Amino acid sequence: MKFIENIGKALTSIFSNIGKFILFILFFFKYLFGPKFYFKNNIRYFLNVFVSSIPIIALTGIFSGMVLALQSYTGFSRFSAESAIPNVVVLTLTRELGPVLTGLMISARVGSSIAAEIATMRVTEQIDALKTLNTNYYNYLVTPRVLSLTLALPIFVTLVDFIGVMGGYIVSVHRLGFNDNLYLLNTIDFLKIGDYLSGIFKAFVFGFIISIVSCYCGLFSDKGAFGVGSATTNAVVISSILILSSNYFLTELFF
Amino acid sequence: MKIEIKNLKKRFNDNFVLKDISLTIEKNKSTIILGQSGCGKSVLIKTIYQLFSFDDGLIFYDGKAKVDIDKFSMLFQYGALFDSLKISENIAFTDFINNKTNFNKKVISLMNDVGLDKSIFNKYPSEISGGMKKRVAFARALYKNPKVIFLDEPTTGLDPINSDKINELILKVITKRKITAVTITHDIKSAIKTGDHYYFIDKGIIQDKGDCKKILKTKNKAFKSFISGADFKQ
Numbered sequence: 001m002k003f004i005e006n007i008g009k010a011l012t013s014i015f016s017n018i019g020k021f022i023l024f025i026l027f028f029f030k031y032l033f034g035p036k037f038y039f040k041n042n043i044r045y046f047l048n049v050f051v052s053s054i055p056i057i058a059l060t061g062i063f064s065g066m067v068l069a070l071q072s073y074t075g076f077s078r079f080s081a082e083s084a085i086p087n088v089v090v091l092t093l094t095r096e097l098g099p100v101l102t103g104l105m106i107s108a109r110v111g112s113s114i115a116a117e118i119a120t121m122r123v124t125e126q127i128d129a130l131k132t133l134n135t136n137y138y139n140y141l142v143t144p145r146v147l148s149l150t151l152a153l154p155i156f157v158t159l160v161d162f163i164g165v166m167g168g169y170i171v172s173v174h175r176l177g178f179n180d181n182l183y184l185l186n187t188i189d190f191l192k193i194g195d196y197l198s199g200i201f202k203a204f205v206f207g208f209i210i211s212i213v214s215c216y217c218g219l220f221s222d223k224g225a226f227g228v229g230s231a232t233t234n235a236v237v238i239s240s241i242l243i244l245s246s247n248y249f250l251t252e253l254f255f
Numbered sequence: 256m257k258i259e260i261k262n263l264k265k266r267f268n269d270n271f272v273l274k275d276i277s278l279t280i281e282k283n284k285s286t287i288i289l290g291q292s293g294c295g296k297s298v299l300i301k302t303i304y305q306l307f308s309f310d311d312g313l314i315f316y317d318g319k320a321k322v323d324i325d326k327f328s329m330l331f332q333y334g335a336l337f338d339s340l341k342i343s344e345n346i347a348f349t350d351f352i353n354n355k356t357n358f359n360k361k362v363i364s365l366m367n368d369v370g371l372d373k374s375i376f377n378k379y380p381s382e383i384s385g386g387m388k389k390r391v392a393f394a395r396a397l398y399k400n401p402k403v404i405f406l407d408e409p410t411t412g413l414d415p416i417n418s419d420k421i422n423e424l425i426l427k428v429i430t431k432r433k434i435t436a437v438t439i440t441h442d443i444k445s446a447i448k449t450g451d452h453y454y455f456i457d458k459g460i461i462q463d464k465g466d467c468k469k470i471l472k473t474k475n476k477a478f479k480s481f482i483s484g485a486d487f488k489q
């Protein structure tokens with residue numbers, strides 16, 4: 001009986017959390033530009049996220065591109081289709097790996113810190129203090145984070161695409177003996193703007209997912225240091241799973 | 256502002272913190288809340304401030320159920336300073352985030368009032384001591400010129416000299432600025448010095464109340480042992 005009771009409790013908690021989360025998203029849109037919009041605060045947060053994420057974005061791009069070139073060579077050389085490598089690298093990056101890897105890396109790098117910061121603010125009563133200072137926490141905390149990440153992710157993905165293609169180029173030309181001009185020409189010729197744009201659309205969605213989930217996990221965390229820890233873990237795990245699952249449906253959409 | 260609380264009940268899940276609280280906070284007077292650690296003092300003032308909802312009872316602010324909480328301000332028990340902002344930006348928070356820039360003078364004069372040195376003006380909360388944080392939080396609470404100020408243990412963690420300074424400031428603020436004050440404290444000396452009326456909470460209800468000048472003459476057993484430090488549970 002205890003067992004069934006526990007399942008019941010878990011289910012109720014999941015559904016009540018989903019309900020709370022949907023309400024949270026509605027409130028986000030309600031307070032997006034009002035009662036106050038702290039312009040400077042938004043800009044400052046954007047720049048902060050942007051600058052601090054550049055190193056991992058560069059590393060993600062370069063190594064993904066390099067390994068893609070090597071792996072596709074292994075596969076394609078078996079039926080003498082090495083010339084398809086530039087196409088495979090650029091397509092895989094722009095349509096799939098760019099957005100997904102960037103999403104996962106940013107959820108680990110930025111999502112976790114959003115959740116930890118906001119959960120700490122909740123635990124140390126800073127969220128209550130905001131209310132006593134006549135400041136809406138959606139305006140002051142949630143809007144800058146969600147807007148910044150939703151706008152930054154497409155830029156990050158563009159960078160990962162570009163740096164990734166460069167990584168593939170370096171490996172193909174210097175390690176696999178490709179003609180350098182031909183490699184670049186093949187890349188550009190083959191890429192359609194739609195491939196790139198579908199990745200950018202994914203990036204918008206992933207940026208929104210990471211930021212809104214992380215803000216939610218931080219704001220509704222349990223009290224104490226344990227609460228901060230679990231808020232951080234939840235933010236990364238939930239946004240990663242949502243990224244991977246929504247990626248399938250978004251791919252289906254552009255198929 | 257006069258605040259009347261009638262039969263207030265507040266619980267967290269099955270933890271009944273406030274069982275039946277009735278009290279009156281008189282306008283422009285200093286009300287002191289006393290009680291053992293964990294008895295619900297902080298919860299009570301946060302409920303009055305509408306930071307928490309409550310389960311049953313009534314709260315009237317100047318006779319009305321609705322109130323503009325921007326007339327209130329609060330010194331939180333643990334300061335609740337914003338870690339990512341400088342001391343000056345914390346004190347002048349609302350002006351700072353609304354891009355006003357002419358707050359330095361006001362901030363320095365408030366820092367002086369609460370006994371803080373100018374040298375911490377540009378420091379971050381993590382760089383100053385616990386007692387300093389408390390005084391920064393007090394300065395922040397005074398910055399917006401509230402009608403009612405809630406002080407959650409303003410002198411806990413301060414040395415006797417700075418404690419006295421804060422007590423003097425509380426008195427000065429109440430008389431000069433005509434502010435209604437609600438102060439939680441464990442320190443009987445501060446209560447006598449700064450308070451007009453006191454309420455003693457135990458087991459979720461008001462056990463004793465009266466005039467702060469007569470605290471030491473109380474006949475209430477539980478409150479007597481609270482004052483003398485003896486355990487009155489038996």
Ligand SMILES: Nc1ncnc2c1ncn2[C@@H]1O[C@H](COP(=O)(O)OP(=O)(O)OP(=O)(O)O)[C@@H](O)[C@H]1O
Nearest residue numbers: 267270272290291292293294295296297298299332
């Ligand atoms: N946000 C919360 N969620 C759940 N329970 C809470 C919450 N805040 C307080 N409590 C519970 O309410 C009770 C009273 O807490 P409160 O902080 O009001 O005590 P206090 O009288 O201020 O004690 P102290 O003198 O130590 O500050 C405690 O049992 C605490 O566990």
Ligand SMILES: [Mg+2]
Nearest residue numbers: 296297332407
């Ligand atoms: Mg307390």
